[in-house]
Each structure stands twice: as C-alpha cells, then as structure tokens.
Amino acid sequence: MQIGNVLEDLFTQNQFMAAMIVNNEGIILSMSDTYMRLLNLPKEKIIGRPVKEVTPNTRVFTVLTTGKAMVGYNWKVNDRNMIASTIPIFKEGKVVGAFAYSVFPDIWDAKNLVENLLSELNMYRDEVDSLYTAKHNFEDIVGDEKRFKKIKAFAQQIANHPYTTVLITGESGTGKELIAHAIHNNSCRAKFHFLRINCAAIPENLLEAELFGYEEGAFTGAKKGGKPGKFELANGGTIFLDEIGEMSLSMQSKLLVVLQEQVIERLGGNHPVRVNVRVIAATNRNLELMIEEKKFREDLFYRLNVVHLEMPSLRKRKEDIPILTRHLIEKLNLRLCTMVAGISAEALDLLGQYPWPGNIRELENALERAIILADMENTAILNTRHFAFLNNRYDFQLASPSQSLKSATQEFEKEVIIKTLNDTDFNIIKTAEYLEIDLSSLYRKIRKYNIKVKE
Numbered sequence: 147m148q149i150g151n152v153l154e155d156l157f158t159q160n161q162f163m164a165a166m167i168v169n170n171e172g173i174i175l176s177m178s179d180t181y182m183r184l185l186n187l188p189k190e191k192i193i194g195r196p197v198k199e200v201t202p203n204t205r206v207f208t209v210l211t212t213g214k215a216m217v218g219y220n221w222k223v224n225d226r227n228m229i230a231s232t233i234p235i236f237k238e239g240k241v242v243g244a245f246a247y248s249v250f251p252d253i254w255d256a257k258n259l260v261e262n263l264l265s266e267l268n269m270y271r272d273e274v275d276s277l278y279t280a281k282h283n284f285e286d287i288v289g290d291e292k293r294f295k296k297i298k299a300f301a302q303q304i305a306n307h308p309y310t311t312v313l314i315t316g317e318s319g320t321g322k323e324l325i326a327h328a329i330h331n332n333s334c335r336a337k338f339h340f341l342r343i344n345c346a347a348i349p350e351n352l353l354e355a356e357l358f359g360y361e362e363g364a365f366t367g368a369k370k371g372g373k374p375g376k377f378e379l380a381n382g383g384t385i386f387l388d389e390i391g392e393m394s395l396s397m398q399s400k401l402l403v404v405l406q407e408q409v410i411e412r413l414g415g416n417h418p419v420r421v422n423v424r425v426i427a428a429t430n431r432n433l434e435l436m437i438e439e440k441k442f443r444e445d446l447f448y449r450l451n452v453v454h455l456e457m458p459s460l461r462k463r464k465e466d467i468p469i470l471t472r473h474l475i476e477k478l479n480l481r482l483c484t485m486v487a488g489i490s491a492e493a494l495d496l497l498g499q500y501p502w503p504g505n506i507r508e509l510e511n512a513l514e515r516a517i518i519l520a521d522m523e524n525t526a527i528l529n530t531r532h533f534a535f536l537n538n539r540y541d542f543q544l545a546s547p548s549q550s551l552k553s554a555t556q557e558f559e560k561e562v563i564i565k566t567l568n569d570t571d572f573n574i575i576k577t578a579e580y581l582e583i584d585l586s587s588l589y590r591k592i593r594k595y596n597i598k599v600k601e
C-alpha cells in the first residue's frame with residue numbers, strides 16, 4: 147500500500163468531503179468526486195481551469211495573497227449550504243497553492259445530525275421524567291371492602307396535607323407503592339418529582355450519596371462537578387423511601403436529622419441546603435418488633451409514623467377478589483394485547499379459596515399466566531383449567547394406597563405445613579395465619595413431624 151495513493155483516494159473519493167487543490171495562480175489541479183458532483187460539471191470543465199470560472203465567488207485568492215487560512219465560512223454551491231475552509235500550501239516558505247474543503251458536504255447533513263441528536267435527547271428526557279413521576283392515581287386503586295375503603299379515603303385526605311410524613315406498612319404486593327403514587331399525584335406536589343429509593347437495593351455505603359448527593363472530590367471515584375442527591379432532585383415533590391426497614395442504623399440517624407431540620411448537606415460539602423420534600427416511607431417489616439430488637443430507631447419511627455396506613459392483606463379482603471380480578475384483566479389485556487372477556491364463576495371461586503401469600507401482585511401474576519394460556523387456545527373466558535397451577539400447592543399423591551386414614555391424614559398435614567412454610571419463606575407467624583391455627587399448635591406439629599425450619 148502506498149501512502150500517496152491512499153491519500154489521493156481519500157481526497158478524491160471521500161464522500162463526506164468536498165475538496166479541491168489550486169496552484170498559486172488559482173488553476174484547479176485536483177477536485178474530489180463529491181465536489182464535482184455538487185458542481186454538476188464534467189471533469190474537463192474543471193481540472194486545469196481557473197477557479198474563478200468554476201466558482202466565481204471563490205475565497206482562494208484571498209488565501210493565496212495573504213497566506214492565511216480561512217476557516218469555517220459559509221459556502222454555497224448550487225443552492226446548497228456548506229461550511230468550508232481554505233488553507234494555503236507552502237513550499238520553502240512561499241505560497242504555492244491552496245487547499246479548499248468543506249467538512250460536511252451539505253450543512254443540512256449537520257442540521258439533520260443535530261436534529262437526530264435532539265430528538266434522542268428528548269426521548270431520554272421523557273424517560274427520566276417518567277422515572278421521576280408518579281404513575282398511579284386513586285382510580286387505579288380498586289377495592290370495596292369496608293376497612294380498605296376507609297384506608298383509601300384516609301389516604302385521599304392525607305394528599306391534601308403536603309407536609310405530612312406518611313408510613314405505609316403491609317405485606318408484599320398489597321399496594322403500598324400504588325398508594326404512595328396516588329397520594330403524590332393528588333397533592334399540590336404533583337407538578338414536582340416523585341422519587342423512589344429502594345433502601346434494600348442500594349448498598350449501604352452508596353445510600354448516603356444517593357440520598358444527599360456529593361461534592362466533587364468527596365471520595366475516590368466521585369464525579370466531576372459532584373452530584374445532587376434524591377432529596378435535592380425531589381425538592382418540591384415527594385420522596386418515597388421503599389423498604390425503609392432495611393436501612394442501616396447509621397443511615398437512620400442521618401435521615402432523622404434531615405426530617406427534623408429539613409436541611410441536607412452533600413457529602414464532602416459544607417453548605418447546607420434547605421429542602422421542601424414530603425417523605426413517604428414503606429415497609430413490609432414489623433417496625434415495632436424491630437425497635438424491640440434494636441434494629442430500628444424508635445425516634446425515627448415516631449417521626450415517620452405521623453400518619454400510618456396499614457394495607458390489608460388480600461386474605462383479609464377476599465370479597466374484593468372479583469372486582470380486583472375484573473380490573474386486572476382489563477389492565478393485563480392492554481399490556482398483553484389480548485382480548486380476554488372475563489372469568490367463569492367456578493374459576494372465581496377457586497381464586498377465592500387460595501390464600502394469596504403474595505397478595506395482589508400474586509393475583510396479577512396468576513391472571514397474567516391464565517390470560518396467556520387462554521389466549522393460546524383462543525378462549526375468551528378464563529376458567530379453572532387456566533388456574534391449574536394454583537392447585538399444585540396442595541396437590542399430592544398418597545404414598546401408598548393401603549395407608550390407614552390416620553397416617554394418610556398426618557402425611558397430608560405434614561405436606562401442607564411444609565408447603566406453606568416454603569411459600570412464606572419460613573415465616574412461622576404467616577404460616578400459622580394461612581393455616582388458621584395458632585402458633586403453639588403449629589410449633590407442636592413442626593416438632594411432631596420433625597420438620598426442618600430454616601433459621
């Protein structure tokens with residue numbers, strides 16, 4: 147490969163560059179194919195011709211006489227706009243010619259590039275906005291059960307008190323996040339950000355920087371210019387501290403100070419910033435028990451617990467299963483692009499018998515699975531067949547057909563206890579609740595059947 151040839155090819159064939167070389171008298175010695183195409187002239191009317199004949203407005207002569215480059219001027223060829231530059235070529239200290247080129251053959255290419263970048267930027271902006279906005283409203287929170295309706299009405303009232311801190315407790319999947327969104331959206335804070343922080347997902351050493359931000363150089367790896375924390379970003383709006391029960395004791399102390407003073411200080415910084423943020427905290431842990439075990443600060447608990455919403459488990463509001471099911475089928479139809487019309491009475495009955503340890507999220511997942519099954523067989527109404535997987539929990543086979551009734555019953559009992567323990571992640575209290583027996587008899591049976599209980 148000869149460098150000279152490569153350069154020659156680059157110069158003449160580079161489709162992104164209109165370029166030409168003239169000698170010190172302004173005679174065109176060479177021109178790139180792109181430029182020739184733009185001029186729409188045959189080669190013999192270009193090469194060896196005075197540049198003035200080809201492009202009367204040329205700046206080449208200025209460069210040839212001054213010996214100074216002209217960079218980045220507007221250049222028009224046959225109504226097409228370009229950004230061009232012309233630089234002198236020197237030999238032994240004398241100007242022997244000039245090299246003229248445009249980086250973008252057409253300024254509109256640059257414009258298109260900028261427009262594409264802008265639309266991409268706007269897409270990311272929207273995405274960030276959607277991350278920072280609360281999606282759900284009170285209309286999305288379905289339920290007619292008496293106590294549930296009271297909690298919902300209470301939450302609607304709290305929305306009107308934008309400075310009140312709220313603690314939402316309840317088992318997994320009971321709608322804690324949903325209600326936090328709705329409170330934010332119905333308050334005067336709605337036009338500001340709603341920011342969720344999952345205290346369990348962020349490693350303890352990063353949580354402080356995440357919540358309060360940091361200044362440049364606060365620690366090794368700190369970004370240039372520093373970074374605002376979620377409290378600063380949520381200013382005016384709401385911060386949702388999810389899984390607050392997982393927060394370390396030292397972070398709890400720092401959070402308490404912020405709640406008391408309404409002031410944050412970035413890590414490595416020394417100017418406190420006043421913030422106006424409503425805090426909504428949620429957990430599925432029993433914080434009072436954690437206080438007894440010295441795992442949660444009592445003073446922080448009282449600070450958060452100004453208003454307490456306790457989301458009931460689905461087991462305690464089984465009468466809501468039909469209306470929730472209808473609502474979720476509609477929601478899932480939209481998401482899955484399916485057209486399931488409803489559910490049979492028998493299937494609804496089956497859903498009513500199931501204990502739903504994962505609450506509404508589990509119901510939603512079960513319906514999603516059933517809808518997909520029904521859709522695959524083109525059935526419009528969900529029926530018991532589509533929920534067969536729920537039955538597996540208590541489905542078991544007799545070890546031997548000639549068993550006595552007593553030993554078969556005991557075996558069944560043991561099986562049910564083990565399955566429920568597994569489902570509740572070995573939570574003894576929940577297991578007793580699902581099985582509707584008291585704790586002492588559950589412990590007795592665990593000992594009797596020699597069931598291994600995880601620590």
Ligand SMILES: Nc1ncnc2c1ncn2[C@@H]1O[C@H](COP(=O)(O)OP(=O)(O)OP(=O)(O)O)[C@@H](O)[C@H]1O
Nearest residue numbers: 286287288317318319320321322323324430506507
């Ligand atoms: N009352 C309700 N009406 C309609 N949908 C609900 C209701 N409660 C919960 N859901 C739905 O159930 C799912 C779980 O709700 P959400 O995420 O709010 O639960 P969570 O209590 O925060 O659970 P976790 O503790 O596991 O985080 C969501 O898809 C939500 O939309």
Ligand SMILES: [Mg+2]
Nearest residue numbers: 319322323388
């Ligand atoms: Mg949640």
